[in-house]
Amino acid sequence: MEHGIIRETLTGLLEHLHLPFSDIQVSDDDGFVRIDIASPSASQLIGWHGETLNALQHMLKAIMRTKAALDRSPFLVLDIDGYRRDQEEKVRQAALRKAEFVRRTGNRVALPPMNPYFRRIVHVFVANAPDMQDLTTASTGEGDYRQIVLRLKEENNMQGDGEGELSPVLAEDSDDNGLENLDV
Numbered sequence: 001m002e003h004g005i006i007r008e009t010l011t012g013l014l015e016h017l018h019l020p021f022s023d024i025q026v027s028d029d030d031g032f033v034r035i036d037i038a039s040p041s042a043s044q045l046i047g048w049h050g051e052t053l054n055a056l057q058h059m060l061k062a063i064m065r066t067k068a069a070l071d072r073s074p075f076l077v078l079d080i081d082g083y084r085r086d087q088e089e090k091v092r093q094a095a096l097r098k099a100e101f102v103r104r105t106g107n108r109v110a111l112p113p114m115n116p117y118f119r120r121i122v123h124v125f126v127a128n129a130p131d132m133q134d135l136t137t138a139s140t141g142e143g144d145y146r147q148i149v150l151r152l153k154e155e156n157n158m159q160g161d162g163e164g165e166l167s168p169v170l171a172e173d174s175d176d177n178g179l180e181n182l183d184v
Contacts, residue, residue: 001033001064001074009063010035010078013056019045030124032075035060042081050087053080077117091121098150099126099135108151113144122148 003026014021014037023038039045046053057078065073079085091114098109111122119139126132136153139146 001068001076003027003033005067006033006035006060006064006076009067010037010060013059013063019056021045029077032077034077034079036082037078037080039080042083045080046083050083053078053083087118088121091118092125095122095125095132095148095150099132102135102150102152106152108149110140111148111150113141113147116146119146119148122150126150 006026007024010024011021019039020041021037021039025036025038027034027036037045044052045056047055057076060078061073061076064070064076068074077084091111094111098111101107101109114122123137123139126135126137134153135150138149138151140149141147
């Protein structure tokens with residue numbers, strides 16, 4: 001997708017909504033387009049727990065889908081002053097902490113429910129990190145309760161024959177996982 005058109009469209013949207021910004025950078029990032037907005041009023045653009053940021057991202061995707069006559073929305077990630085990158089890092093760090101629990105106990109563990117974007121971050125991180133190659137991930141649950149289950153690769157895939165529901169074991173520190181303010 002043409003970066004100039006994305007930048008122009010987002011500029012118009014922000015100006016129309018009277019939302020302050022000083023710069024927009026568009027780049028390709030591992031299979032998706034990342035749009036970084038610099039703003040003197042970042043908290044206004046982010047909103048409570050990222051609600052404004054998510055709404056802006058949704059509107060931009062819808063506009064770009066219509067403009068480019070796409071069958072489905074493009075994979076765009078909107079970030080404001082590094083807010084989304086910080087959340088991505090929180091998710092990776094939570095996966096690292098849970099990985100240590102899995103290795104220490106041999107039990108699988110579920111991360112808190114999160115949206116598809118953050119689940120993808122965990123799946124890709126575990127699959128590609130050199131020090132996580134002994135682990136694997138799976139998504140389980142439905143809708144807003146869908147979560148990542150992290151387990152050792154040599155553990156049987158499921159209970160017995162590979163069919164059925166996983167019953168994740170939660171780590172004792174599950175209340176202090178650093179993801180309580182994640183925009184899911």
